[in-house]
Amino acid sequence: MESSTNELTASDSIGSAAETLHSTNKHAYTNGPRTISRLSRWAVFGLSAFMIAELALVLISALLIWLYLPTTIVPFSQAQLEMIDYFIIAVAVIQTVLFWFCVVLVGRVTFRAMKNLYTVGSKFPEMSPGWAVGWYFIPIANLWQPAKGMSQIYHGTYHAVGEATPSESRIAVWWTCWLITNFAANIALRIGGFDSAGTGVVTFSFDAISSLFGMASAWALIRLIKPIAEKQELLKHGGVAHVFD
Numbered sequence: 001m002e003s004s005t006n007e008l009t010a011s012d013s014i015g016s017a018a019e020t021l022h023s024t025n026k027h028a029y030t031n032g033p034r035t036i037s038r039l040s041r042w043a044v045f046g047l048s049a050f051m052i053a054e055l056a057l058v059l060i061s062a063l064l065i066w067l068y069l070p071t072t073i074v075p076f077s078q079a080q081l082e083m084i085d086y087f088i089i090a091v092a093v094i095q096t097v098l099f100w101f102c103v104v105l106v107g108r109v110t111f112r113a114m115k116n117l118y119t120v121g122s123k124f125p126e127m128s129p130g131w132a133v134g135w136y137f138i139p140i141a142n143l144w145q146p147a148k149g150m151s152q153i154y155h156g157t158y159h160a161v162g163e164a165t166p167s168e169s170r171i172a173v174w175w176t177c178w179l180i181t182n183f184a185a186n187i188a189l190r191i192g193g194f195d196s197a198g199t200g201v202v203t204f205s206f207d208a209i210s211s212l213f214g215m216a217s218a219w220a221l222i223r224l225i226k227p228i229a230e231k232q233e234l235l236k237h238g239g240v241a242h243v244f245d
Contacts, residue, residue, distance in 0.1 A: 036112045039229075040225050040228070046098060047225075053091065054214045058215075060087075109229070123156075127145075131149070147171060150224065154224060166227075
């Protein structure tokens with residue numbers, strides 16, 4: 001009887017602590033951390049498919065560079081060139097769809113992961129779950145703030161389960177590749193606007209660089225999302241360190 005009373009008292013104490021934590025933190029979930037495993041699996045699937053699409057664009061860019069070289073004797077008929085054009089458009093559309101699919105999924109994983117850290121009382125989060133996603137869409141600030149938010153999630157998650165963060169370089173690799181991807185794509189877009197001889201080869205070269213680093217960025221992001229999801233799953237099953245201290 002005494003044991004049951006003690007268990008009830010301990011349970012009530014933890015419940016009261018969780019309620020108190022939520023009442024002082026508007027970013028916390030009311031019913032404890034939520035799983036991100038399913039969302040992360042979809043995000044990893046989307047990023048993997050995006051990598052394949054980017055690889056196809058790299059190969060297409062290489063073909064176009066070759067076709068635009070002054071010394072190239074084009075071995076295709078007009079009908080075949082038209083078919084190549086349709087194929088390029090189809091791949092570009094697929095890549096765009098996959099990109100926005102990944103944006104939605106990664107955004108949801110980021111939001112929930114940050115909110116989970118607030119829920120367990122982690123001291124690492126400095127930005128709200130909403131802004132951890134929102135900074136991606138704010139000019140200038142999107143050059144560093146999203147990486148800062150991901151760093152808080154990465155370090156906070158490992159700390160919450162009582163483990164040392166393996167490496168900061170994962171975030172650096174992911175974000176550096178992402179920035180290079182965008183810079184190269186912007187350069188290609190601007191050079192493509194000039195109607196002069198030789199711009200085609202340069203434009204497609206930057207397109208290829210953008211796609212190569214897009215693949216690397218997606219791969220690096222997968223290496224971030226998977227361990228975050230695995231460690232945050234422990235938050236739902238009691239593997240939490242320093243939650244109510």
